[in-house]
Amino acid sequence: MSNDATEANNTTVTTEPTEATTQTEATTQTEATTQTEATTQTEATTQTEAKRTETSGPRDTIYIGKKPLMAYVTSTLIQLSNIPCVSIKARGMSIGRAVDVSQIISRKTENAGYSIGNIRLGSEALESQDGRTRNVSTIEIEVKRNQ
Numbered sequence: 001m002s003n004d005a006t007e008a009n010n011t012t013v014t015t016e017p018t019e020a021t022t023q024t025e026a027t028t029q030t031e032a033t034t035q036t037e038a039t040t041q042t043e044a045t046t047q048t049e050a051k052r053t054e055t056s057g058p059r060d061t062i063y064i065g066k067k068p069l070m071a072y073v074t075s076t077l078i079q080l081s082n083i084p085c086v087s088i089k090a091r092g093m094s095i096g097r098a099v100d101v102s103q104i105i106s107r108k109t110e111n112a113g114y115s116i117g118n119i120r121l122g123s124e125a126l127e128s129q130d131g132r133t134r135n136v137s138t139i140e141i142e143v144k145r146n147q
């Protein structure tokens with residue numbers, strides 16, 4: 001074989017694209033398009049969620065948990081300075097703390113003009129960790145700013 005034969009083989013390999021190369025390029029373009037679309041959708045979802053949290057108005061419900069009592073009293077008083085009525089909600093073992101919060105606001109800040117409105121009692125059916133359904137007591141206390 002001469003150099004001409006070797007050059008002919010090299011030119012054939014380098015100038016003609018194979019089907020595998022074409023499929024790989026098409027797959028790469030499809031994957032890039034899919035990734036771009038997924039990224040765009042994720043960014044749009046994130047922006048929508050950010051707008052939703054930014055546009056939420058004043059919060060008229062205080063959920064009682066395990067924080068110190070005065071944290072809930074302070075939070076309720078801050079909300080009452082902005083809106084006329086706030087609901088204090090609790091369930092289970094936190095019901096006593098919710099009652100304490102409402103009593104502190106109505107009795108200790110008597111001169112500020114806050115009073116207790118409607119009180120709603122109820123229960124919720126919750127599924128425990130072992131799979132059984134059990135009822136948990138709930139309370140909702142409205143605290144109002146007197147006009």
